[in-house]
Amino acid sequence: MPISFEHVSYIYSKGTPYEYTALKDVCLDIEEGKITAIIGQTGSGKSTLVQHLNALLLPEEGTVHILDRAITASEKPKQLKSLRGDVGLVFQFPEYQLFEETVLKDVAFGPKNFGASEEEAKKRAIHALELVGLSDKYCERSPLELSGGQKRRVAIAGILAMDPKVLVLDEPTAGLDPKGTEAMMTLFHDLNRKHGKTVLIVTHDMEQVFRYCDNVVVMEDGKVRTHTNVESFFRDPAACRDMNILPPALIRMKEMLKENGFDIPEDVLSTAALADCIARQVKNHG
Amino acid sequence: MANITLGRYIPLDSPIHRMDPRAKILAMLLVLIAIFFPAGWLGYAIIFVAASAVIIIARLSFSFIWRAMKPMLFMLVFLFVINSFLLKTGDPLLTIGSFTLYSDAVFQTLYIAVRLLLMVMITTCLTATTKPLDMTLGIEDLLKPFQKIHVPAHEIAMLISIALRFIPDLIDETERIIKAQESRGVDLKEGKIMERIMAILSLIVPLFVSAFQRAEDLANAMEARGYSPGEERTRYKVLKMEGRDYVLLAGAAALLACMVWLAYFR
Numbered sequence: 001m002p003i004s005f006e007h008v009s010y011i012y013s014k015g016t017p018y019e020y021t022a023l024k025d026v027c028l029d030i031e032e033g034k035i036t037a038i039i040g041q042t043g044s045g046k047s048t049l050v051q052h053l054n055a056l057l058l059p060e061e062g063t064v065h066i067l068d069r070a071i072t073a074s075e076k077p078k079q080l081k082s083l084r085g086d087v088g089l090v091f092q093f094p095e096y097q098l099f100e101e102t103v104l105k106d107v108a109f110g111p112k113n114f115g116a117s118e119e120e121a122k123k124r125a126i127h128a129l130e131l132v133g134l135s136d137k138y139c140e141r142s143p144l145e146l147s148g149g150q151k152r153r154v155a156i157a158g159i160l161a162m163d164p165k166v167l168v169l170d171e172p173t174a175g176l177d178p179k180g181t182e183a184m185m186t187l188f189h190d191l192n193r194k195h196g197k198t199v200l201i202v203t204h205d206m207e208q209v210f211r212y213c214d215n216v217v218v219m220e221d222g223k224v225r226t227h228t229n230v231e232s233f234f235r236d237p238a239a240c241r242d243m244n245i246l247p248p249a250l251i252r253m254k255e256m257l258k259e260n261g262f263d264i265p266e267d268v269l270s271t272a273a274l275a276d277c278i279a280r281q282v283k284n285h286g
Numbered sequence: 287m288a289n290i291t292l293g294r295y296i297p298l299d300s301p302i303h304r305m306d307p308r309a310k311i312l313a314m315l316l317v318l319i320a321i322f323f324p325a326g327w328l329g330y331a332i333i334f335v336a337a338s339a340v341i342i343i344a345r346l347s348f349s350f351i352w353r354a355m356k357p358m359l360f361m362l363v364f365l366f367v368i369n370s371f372l373l374k375t376g377d378p379l380l381t382i383g384s385f386t387l388y389s390d391a392v393f394q395t396l397y398i399a400v401r402l403l404l405m406v407m408i409t410t411c412l413t414a415t416t417k418p419l420d421m422t423l424g425i426e427d428l429l430k431p432f433q434k435i436h437v438p439a440h441e442i443a444m445l446i447s448i449a450l451r452f453i454p455d456l457i458d459e460t461e462r463i464i465k466a467q468e469s470r471g472v473d474l475k476e477g478k479i480m481e482r483i484m485a486i487l488s489l490i491v492p493l494f495v496s497a498f499q500r501a502e503d504l505a506n507a508m509e510a511r512g513y514s515p516g517e518e519r520t521r522y523k524v525l526k527m528e529g530r531d532y533v534l535l536a537g538a539a540a541l542l543a544c545m546v547w548l549a550y551f552r
């Protein structure tokens with residue numbers, strides 16, 4: 001069950017003076033069961049790309065393969081609904097989609113649309129709310145009176161409650177505080193490692209890419225510039241800078257240490273390991 | 287949604303685009319009035335030629351006009367059906383069973399279709415070539431003389447410009463919310479009545495919430511910068527009528543005069 005893009009192009013406002021080609025001949029294979037980060041500058045087509053995954057946008061040219069389904073330019077897709085249940089897409093700033101009277105009802109809205117019974121939907125909603133760290137004292141509150149960060153969590157719970165096989169998140173942590181960000185990323189990591197879900201995350205935060213993701217796709221001007229695993233991606237900080245990407249702090253630290261004569265092996269990839277490595281060399285030196 | 291063409295500004299560079307918005311608004315009003323005189327087919331032909339000339343000079347395409355016209359086709363078909371049942375004057379054209387189509391039904395509908403087409407052409411000439419903000423400046427200036435009878439010219443212009451400013455945003459927002467809810471399994475095209483109602487609620491509630499939020503943010507931002515409606519203020523952009531603006535006005539006035547003559551004095 002691969003997830004792949006074959007020569008996919010997408011054009012906004014086709015046939016008007018506002019016509020804009022947002023994806024240009026994109027070919028991409030997303031590894032299943034992994035966490036893939038999608039990075040790139042604003043306007044590079046990241047959001048456009050991920051909206052193809054649950055057929056919110058249909059390719060102008062080419063084919064998207066996802067979970068045994070092929071979405072092509074010309075054909076009207078079948079089984080749209082079951083696809084959307086299998087691929088959970090969390091939009092950028094999803095807090096604007098809340099509308100029910102209570103948090104619980106809002107989170108249960110998705111599962112109910114996909115045919116879960118009232119009972120079942122509620123059970124799943126409570127579980128999803130637990131996952132995002134909202135205890136049941138929030139269940140009966142109105143989603144509109146929560147703080148921004150809490151709304152975001154409710155919105156994400158709304159997708160998790162659908163129990164999708166593939167989870168796609170468009171800048172899920174933009175505007176969250178550091179603690180909330182950390183909790184969110186840990187949650188996505190757990191969903192991948194413990195529940196085997198394929199996760200795609202659009203993000204601007206290289207620290208997150210470095211710490212939580214397996215693979216990384218760099219979008220540039222509607223095309224895929226690079227697609228590789230995170231480790232080898234950051235092995236070449238100069239190439240990152242070439243793409244206007246500032247490597248994470250640890251990589252920059254290693255870079256500086258190397259410039260100053262330290263010998264840092266490539267497989268040192270955590271702060272603790274780096275500290276050990278430095279300590280050893282300083283001791284031997286002294 | 288992005289395909290709505292009626293009333294949309296098209297950023298091109300043409301003599302029409304550079305004209306003073308006041309001249310364009312006045313000229314449009316004159317020609318719109320002209321359309322309502324019963325000047326017959328000759329009159330409409332003249333207006334059509336004039337409007338086509340402006341469209342060509344403005345570098346707009348006729349397919350754009352056609353797309354703006356499309357939403358009205360349904361209405362025209364509806365009108366034709368009603369006319370063909372109600373209007374029983376003129377020559378019988380066609381008989382199917384006990385139903386007879388008379389020529390007046392056809393001509394009446396055509397007449398309205400042509401007027402509608404002309405109106406769409408003329409308003410498009412204005413809206414497609416005038417930035418919304420220039421349009422409000424123009425409206426404000428044109429309303430100035432009415433301030434004497436307590437028409438709040440500036441407030442009306444500000445209302446219009448804010449409304450215009452938010453239309454594209456609200457369209458974007460609607461699209462975004464539709465997509466977000468579709469991702470949660472909302473099906474806007476089919477479903478039982480209850481599901482349909484929920485689907486529509488799931489769009490309307492967030493749309494209202496965000497519209498109110500935007501309105502509040504904007505009001506706060508304006509107040510923070512010291513905006514108060516009654517105050518005298520200068521403008522960054524000062525409108526100035528030039529030779530070509532007077533030519534346009536003269537042309538529109540001549541067109542109106544011509545229609546009056548065709549309708550009553552020939």
Ligand SMILES: Nc1ncnc2c1ncn2[C@@H]1O[C@H](COP(=O)(O)OP(=O)(O)O)[C@@H](O)[C@H]1O
Pocket residue numbers: 012013020022040041042043044045046047048049288
């Ligand atoms: N609804 C739309 N209509 C027209 N153009 C759009 C629309 N959405 C996005 N675009 C354009 O497509 C390009 C890619 O947008 P997007 O995929 O949102 O980029 P990213 O998520 O990487 O910031 C941008 O230049 C943007 O202006």
Ligand SMILES: [Mg+2]
Pocket residue numbers: 046047048092170
């Ligand atoms: Mg985006």
